[in-house]
Amino acid sequence: RKEVEQDPGPFNVPEGATVAFNCTYSNSASQSFFWYRQDCRKEPKLLMSVYSSGNEDGRFTAQLNRASQYISLLIRDSKLSDSATYLCVVNLGNDYKLSFGAGTTVTVRA
Amino acid sequence: DTGVSQDPRHKITKRGQNVTFRCDPISEHNRLYWYRQTLGQGPEFLTYFQNEAQLEKSRLLSDRFSAERPKGSFSTLEIQRTEQGDSAMYLCASSFGTGFTDTQYFGPGTRLTVL
Numbered sequence: 001r002k003e004v005e006q007d008p009g010p011f012n013v014p015e016g017a018t019v020a021f022n023c024t025y026s027n028s029a030s031q032s033f034f035w036y037r038q039d040c041r042k043e044p045k046l047l048m049s050v051y052s053s054g055n056e057d058g059r060f061t062a063q064l065n066r067a068s069q070y071i072s073l074l075i076r077d078s079k080l081s082d083s084a085t086y087l088c089v090v091n092l093g094n095d096y097k098l099s100f101g102a103g104t105t106v107t108v109r110a
Numbered sequence: 111d112t113g114v115s116q117d118p119r120h121k122i123t124k125r126g127q128n129v130t131f132r133c134d135p136i137s138e139h140n141r142l143y144w145y146r147q148t149l150g151q152g153p154e155f156l157t158y159f160q161n162e163a164q165l166e167k168s169r170l171l172s173d174r175f176s177a178e179r180p181k182g183s184f185s186t187l188e189i190q191r192t193e194q195g196d197s198a199m200y201l202c203a204s205s206f207g208t209g210f211t212d213t214q215y216f217g218p219g220t221r222l223t224v225l
Binding site: 087 | 141143145152153154155165168201213214215217
């Protein structure tokens, strides 16, 4: 079983729509959670950390459900520039390596 | 540009050849990481350094792979006797701090193609 699993998508949405997707992680001892964004053939870039209480950053909202071991990302009022692959990332908390999901592809169309 | 830099950006080699990649982390970042990413997958951890010490290596890092960070600044990743399965994007990241939640900043990667 993979440590982090994501729905690969793609999610094709019109501009202005809301899109949401989840990822699940297998290790209940995981301590830190992140969403990274990766544009085609570019490096991953941190989008936001995910906190237990949930957090927002502009149009992006991240939620963590420890009991069910999943993390979610919601994008409101989608922009064309939101088109990317969103990587769910987990850190066990006992070392520094990150475990990445395979990514969820989002395409926002005009 | 003060971000993580990697060189070369692209490398095409024949099976059996040795290749070496370089990563220059963000200045003063004490930790440096190597990941490998294949098409359609997320990055997979290979190894990391704290200053010059290599603290962890993944089982993915076979004996043909070696990484160094001799002075705690730049790092090199060498692959000996390359195989077609080594074709991937090799990503370097760096971070600063002492916690497990420190942000890792990624470089643009070196794309390796083994013919």
